Amino acid sequence: MKGIAVLMAPVLWSIKNDLFRLNRSFYRKLIFFGVSSGILLLLFTRLLTIAMTKLQSTSADLFGLLLMKGYSLIFVIVFFIQIVNGFIFSLDVFFQSRDLEVLFTSPVKRTSLFFSRLVGVHIKASWMLIIFGIPLLFAVGILYRASFFYYGVALILFAAFSTVPVNIGATLSLVFSNFFHVRRMKTVLLSAGVVATALLITLLRIFRPERLVNPELFANVTFFIAEIKAPSFILLPNRWLSEALFAFLERSSPSTALIFIALLFSTSYITTMFLLLVFKRYHYRGWGLLHEGDFVRLKHSPHSSLTVLCGKEPLSNRVIQRLLSAFGKRSGTLLRKDVLCQMRDANVHQLLILFFLVIIYLFSIASLPLNWIGYETQLKYVVSFLNLGLILVIIASLCSRLVYPAIVSEGAFLWIMKTSPVTSRRFIWTKFLFFLVPVFLAGQLLTIASSLIIGIEAAFIVLQSATAALLSCSLLSMAVSFGSSDMRRAQEDSSEARSSTESAAYLLVSVLLIFLTLALEVAPVFLYFLKESKQSVFTQKAWLVMAGVIFLLLFVNLLVTFFSVRLSLEKIEKHPF
Amino acid sequence: MIEMLNCTKRYGELVAVNNLSLGVGESEIFGLLGPNGAGKSTTIKMMVGLVRPDSGTIKIGGYDIGRDPVDAKKILAYVPEKGYVYEKLTAWEYLTFISGLYDMNEEAFRKNASEYLGIFGLSDWKDEIIGNFSTGMKQRLLLSAVFMRSPKVVILDEPHNGLDPKGVRLLKDLLFKLRREGTTIILSTHIIAIAEEICDTIAIVNRGSVVAQGTREDLRHYARSSDKNLEDIFLRLTSDYEDGRDLP
Numbered sequence: 001m002k003g004i005a006v007l008m009a010p011v012l013w014s015i016k017n018d019l020f021r022l023n024r025s026f027y028r029k030l031i032f033f034g035v036s037s038g039i040l041l042l043l044f045t046r047l048l049t050i051a052m053t054k055l056q057s058t059s060a061d062l063f064g065l066l067l068m069k070g071y072s073l074i075f076v077i078v079f080f081i082q083i084v085n086g087f088i089f090s091l092d093v094f095f096q097s098r099d100l101e102v103l104f105t106s107p108v109k110r111t112s113l114f115f116s117r118l119v120g121v122h123i124k125a126s127w128m129l130i131i132f133g134i135p136l137l138f139a140v141g142i143l144y145r146a147s148f149f150y151y152g153v154a155l156i157l158f159a160a161f162s163t164v165p166v167n168i169g170a171t172l173s174l175v176f177s178n179f180f181h182v183r184r185m186k187t188v189l190l191s192a193g194v195v196a197t198a199l200l201i202t203l204l205r206i207f208r209p210e211r212l213v214n215p216e217l218f219a220n221v222t223f224f225i226a227e228i229k230a231p232s233f234i235l236l237p238n239r240w241l242s243e244a245l246f247a248f249l250e251r252s253s254p255s256t257a258l259i260f261i262a263l264l265f266s267t268s269y270i271t272t273m274f275l276l277l278v279f280k281r282y283h284y285r286g287w288g289l290l291h292e293g294d295f296v297r298l299k300h301s302p303h304s305s306l307t308v309l310c311g312k313e314p315l316s317n318r319v320i321q322r323l324l325s326a327f328g329k330r331s332g333t334l335l336r337k338d339v340l341c342q343m344r345d346a347n348v349h350q351l352l353i354l355f356f357l358v359i360i361y362l363f364s365i366a367s368l369p370l371n372w373i374g375y376e377t378q379l380k381y382v383v384s385f386l387n388l389g390l391i392l393v394i395i396a397s398l399c400s401r402l403v404y405p406a407i408v409s410e411g412a413f414l415w416i417m418k419t420s421p422v423t424s425r426r427f428i429w430t431k432f433l434f435f436l437v438p439v440f441l442a443g444q445l446l447t448i449a450s451s452l453i454i455g456i457e458a459a460f461i462v463l464q465s466a467t468a469a470l471l472s473c474s475l476l477s478m479a480v481s482f483g484s485s486d487m488r489r490a491q492e493d494s495s496e497a498r499s500s501t502e503s504a505a506y507l508l509v510s511v512l513l514i515f516l517t518l519a520l521e522v523a524p525v526f527l528y529f530l531k532e533s534k535q536s537v538f539t540q541k542a543w544l545v546m547a548g549v550i551f552l553l554l555f556v557n558l559l560v561t562f563f564s565v566r567l568s569l570e571k572i573e574k575h576p577f
Numbered sequence: 578m579i580e581m582l583n584c585t586k587r588y589g590e591l592v593a594v595n596n597l598s599l600g601v602g603e604s605e606i607f608g609l610l611g612p613n614g615a616g617k618s619t620t621i622k623m624m625v626g627l628v629r630p631d632s633g634t635i636k637i638g639g640y641d642i643g644r645d646p647v648d649a650k651k652i653l654a655y656v657p658e659k660g661y662v663y664e665k666l667t668a669w670e671y672l673t674f675i676s677g678l679y680d681m682n683e684e685a686f687r688k689n690a691s692e693y694l695g696i697f698g699l700s701d702w703k704d705e706i707i708g709n710f711s712t713g714m715k716q717r718l719l720l721s722a723v724f725m726r727s728p729k730v731v732i733l734d735e736p737h738n739g740l741d742p743k744g745v746r747l748l749k750d751l752l753f754k755l756r757r758e759g760t761t762i763i764l765s766t767h768i769i770a771i772a773e774e775i776c777d778t779i780a781i782v783n784r785g786s787v788v789a790q791g792t793r794e795d796l797r798h799y800a801r802s803s804d805k806n807l808e809d810i811f812l813r814l815t816s817d818y819e820d821g822r823d824l825p
Contacts, residue, residue, distance in 0.1 A: 333677025337663065337670075344665040344706070412661035419625045420678040421650040577627040 007108065007116035029501055036508040037131055043515060044135035045142070052143050067140070068242070074136065075238030078129060079165045085125035086169020093120045094170070094283060095177060095290055104287075114279045118170070118272070125166045126159070128504065133158055137245070144249040154245060160264045161241040167271035174278045177286025240264050327430075330422055334430040342406065358446060365450045381529040384454045388464050389518050391446045392471050395439060396510035399479035403435045404503055407483025414487060414575055424572045428565060432480055439476050443468040460528050463521075463550070470557035471517060475510055477564035482506040484571035513560065520549050520556075578603050578730055578761040579624065584633030586619050586785075593619040594630070595785035601763060601778070604756050608776030609765040610807075612815050616785040617765045618658065621734050624763070625655040637730055651679065654728035658735040660719045664708035668699055668718050671707060675722045689725035696747065697721050712739040724751060731755060732763045737771065749775055773807040783815045 018026035056063040094117055103113060137154040240260040247257035320339050324332040365387065410431075417427050447468040451461040486502035527542045538546075579601040586594040594616045601607040609617045622628040624635055626642045626649070635642045640649035662671055669690070676686040694700050697717035707715065716739040723731060731752075737745050752762055752775060766772050772779055773793060780790040789796050789810075796810050 329677055329680055333674055336677070337666065337674045340670060341663060341665045413663055415627060415655075415657050415660070416662075416675075416678070418627050419650060419653065419655040420675075421647040421680075422678055423647065573629075577622050 004112045004115045007103070007112055008119070029505070032505060033501070033508070036505070036512060040131065040508060040511060041134055041138075044132070045138045048135055048139035049142050052139060056143070068246070071136070071140070071242050071245075072238060075161070075241050076236065078133070078162070079236070079238050082125060082129065082162055082165035083169040083172075085129075086121065086166035087173045088169075089124040089166075090121045090170035090173045091177070093117050093124065094174065094279075095287055100287065104284075110280050110283075111276065114276055114283075118275070121170055122163060122166055125169075126162045128507075129162065130158070140245075140249065146249055150248050153248060157241055157244055157261065157264060160268045161237055163268045164237050164264075164271050167268075167275045171271075171275050171278050174275070174282045174286065177289065178282050237264060237267060240267075331426060331430050334422070334427065335434055338406075338431070338434045358442065361446065362449050362453065366453045377529065377533045380454055380456060381525055381532070384451060384456050384460070384464070385518070385521065385525045387450050387454065388447070388467060388521065389514065391443060391450070391468055392475075392514045392517065393511075394446065395443045395468070395472055396475050396507065396514065398439055398442060399435075399475050400503065400507055400510070403439070403476060403479040404483045404486075404506060406435070407431065407480055408486045410483075411487025411575070414572070415577060418572075418575075418577075424569050428480065428484075428568045428572065432477060432565065435476055435480075436472065440469065440472045443472045457528065457532075460524070463524055463546075466550070467517060467521065467553060470553055471514070474513060474557040474560040474564070477561040477568075478509060478513075479506060481564035481568045481571070482509075484568040484575075487571070487575055513556075516556065517553065520552055523549055578605075578638055579607075579763065580634075580636040581620075581624065582634050582636075584620075584623055584630040584635060586616075586623060586628060586630050592785050594623065596633070597782075597785065597787060598633075599780060599787065599790075601761055603761055604759050605778060606752060606756055606762045606764060606776050608772040608779040609763065609782055610769065610772050610779055610811060611782035615782045615815070617782050618734055619785075620782065621655075621732055621763070621765055625653060625732055626650060652729040654723040654726055654731045656719050656723055656731075656733045656736050658738060660715065662707050662715055662718065665706065667704050667706055668694065668710075669703040671718065672722055672725065675726070679726055681726060686725065689727070690721070693721040693725045696724075696751070697744075713741060713744060716740055717744060720748065720751075724755075727758075728760065730761045730763075734765045735767065736764065737766065737768060745771070769808045769811055779807070781811060781814050788814050 017023070052063070052067070097117075134155070137158060138151065141150050141154065240263045244257050244260040244264065246252075247254075247260070320336055321332075324335045324339070326332070327335055365383075417424075444465060447465050448461060451464055456464075482502045482505060523545050527538070527545060530536075531538060531542075579599065581597060581599040584594055584597045585592065597616070597620060599607075599620075609620065611617045619628060623630050624637070624642070626646050629643065637649040638652045640652075642649045663674070666674065672690045672694070673686070676683075676690070691700070694703050697720060699714065699717055699721065702710070702714065707718065710718065716736070720736070736748060740748065749771070752764075755762060756777075764772070764776065778790065778792060779796060780787045781796070782788070791798075793807055793810075796807070796814075
């Protein structure tokens with residue numbers, strides 16, 4: 001225990017110093033996270049409660065069934081997401097932390113090292129999930145008018161549930177690290193994860209399981225939903241969690257709840273102990289393999305000899321140079337460097353896979369059963385509205401996955417720009433322009449293609465396309481701005497870029513901006529829906545509302561873009577060297 | 578060529594550079610010597626525009642680095658102590674990138690870049706990804722990127738880090754060559770022997786201020802010392818360490 005306390009001390013002391021020495025940046029972050037997480041929690045909880053109350057008032061039987069199925073499905077998804085999170089974050093924490101070298105050469109017990117690191121893995125893997133999971137637990141509590149005791153128990157149970165898959169993911173990473181190089185494994189895994197999802201979705205779309213359950217064969221919707229199977233095998237922890245939670249909510253027999261709680265905690269304990277054994281057995285070898293890898297990289301590529309012999313640059317380089325010459329020498333030079341760096345980064349494979357996913361997404365939209373008699377217009381506009389929300393989330397993810405780390409990594413090389421005759425303004429705008437092209441194109445492709453497939457009116461497509469374009473600019477500029485704030489991290493540990501507080505802050509602010517946009521777009525969607533269902537034309541008032549919404553969207557997004565770019569410039573000017 | 582007037586830089590309560598003034602002329606190698614934390618790196622970072630002074634002005638070739646940074650940086654070259662370079666570019670691509678930033682003439686770039694890659698022994702590695710380079714090779718590449726531009730002012734922060742003896746010798750010869758061509762060179766180093774051997778003027782910095790400046794003879798005179806080597810003068814001027822003290 002003393003060993004663990006010693007190893008955890010630097011983290012705790014850092015927090016103590018930030019707290020008591022009144023570190024402004026720490027307090028700014030604290031307030032920012034407190035406020036934005038609070039807003040998100042309230043917003044999600046409120047929306048869920050409204051939706052659940054609405055469903056409950058429609059049909060109590062239907063609601064009970066839906067709730068059980070829905071929660072079971074969500075918990076099983078969470079379970080598998082946490083396995084992947086556990087895998088990826090344990091690679092970071094157990095293998096790529098810079099302080100490991102010091103710790104390995106000190107007389108620290110392996111068990112202490114393990115537990116101190118495991119806390120980090122669990123926090124990194126679960127904090128986001130907890131923010132988005134709390135509304136789920138709280139909304140159902142509000143609906144069932146649960147006591148305060150429920151909320152405390154629900155959080156503890158959710159945490160216990162989450163440790164099981166994270167431990168499983170960490171165990172897999174420790175075992176695999178003995179056979180594969182950690183850095184390559186991480187890249188392969190990230191790409192493989194997307195490939196696996198893509199394949200799964202493709203298979204689902206090919207087999208179209210919805211054909212197997214035809215709603216018209218059932219007497220009513222309740223029977224139809226009852227027939228839809230959600231994975232709720234008794235040996236799966238998601239079943240234990242939902243059983244325990246609903247036992248509390250429905251105030252059924254405490255012994256049932258206790259059995260499932262005992263199962264959750266004992267499994268959590270057993271997986272942790274098993275992980276400790278695996279750590280002791282495999283960790284050191286995997287860590288050694290990672291460091292051996294650094295020394296065997298140096299080799300001369302045949303490509304380079306060929307290039308030297310020919311005395312020419314590769315054709316791809318010459319093509320890039322020719323294409324970018326239109327931007328002037330300095331901006332063209334910056335863009336060319338960005339193209340080359342991005343092409344050689346692991347991210348480029350993910351871009352290709354993302355493109356593949358876009359195709360599948362569109363294919364899935366095309367397969368949606370939107371022709372339910374009597375509901376065609378409703379479904380068309382509800383789906384198109386949700387579709388816009390999803391596309392905006394995809395744009396934000398693209399910025400967070402590609403733009404943010406690329407900006408952060410520039411921190412290490414910023415000295416080159418700052419000592420050269422290139423202004424910070426040119427540097428930032430070049431970055432913005434470089435990333436705007438793929439982000440904008442992806443957004444437009446998704447919006448226009450999916451809207452055409454859904455079959456909404458041309459004017460509405462224009463509105464959605466304009467929204468996606470505006471959000472491409474604002475979300476991208478925010479990624480540049482948050483990335484600029486985090487540039488100092490590149491000199492410390494770029495592998496941490498994706499899990500930093502700034503990166504999380506970016507995602508939180510993006511979700512808030514998307515919520516605000518969707519809230520603004522509710523009015524035009526509703527007006528279009530009314531117009532189509534009544535087969536009427538727009539009144540003058542309707543046009544005014546539409547114009548007002550467009551103006552507000554334009555104003556908010558231009559303001560966000562302007563301030564983000566300005567903030568980026570300030571951050572670059574004040575970057576500590 | 579370089580004028581630094583009453584420059585001060587504070588980091589919170591700590592005064593890193595305290596009302597420092599320096600002047601360096603053309604064809605001069607100027608050495609900055611000082612113990613760790615003396616303010617050498619901050620002084621250099623202020624000169625190249627990485628850090629803005631709280632007060633005071635710095636002029637490079639007549640251009641104020643604060644007011645007219647683009648023109649000042651056109652004639653300036655800087656080699657940092659820890660120079661991160663784009664690891665995903667090849668050596669040649671990196672040099673092409675630098676030539677683009679400084680708007681170099683294409684022909685001059687090709688000629689000079691090839692020449693300096695050859696001088697620094699990197700010709701065979703010009704199409705290799707920089708990520709595969711050793712620390713010394715990266716340092717040689719950084720120096721090639723500086724020398725190929727034939728800048729009027731070269732500022733080097735601990736340039737010998739990572740270089741082998743052959744590299745150190747090569748750098749020294751190149752600095753002498755540049756001086757002959759009229760270039761102003763500012764060098765910060767911990768290696769007193771190097772400063773003694775190649776610098777025309779040496780400034781000893783301690784606690785953010787210049788405690789002594791001049792040739793080796795001037796410094797000896799200033800320290801009122803009969804010490805023969807610069808190390809003794811340096812220690813006398815900057816530290817509390819006394820010769821012959823019992824070490825643990």
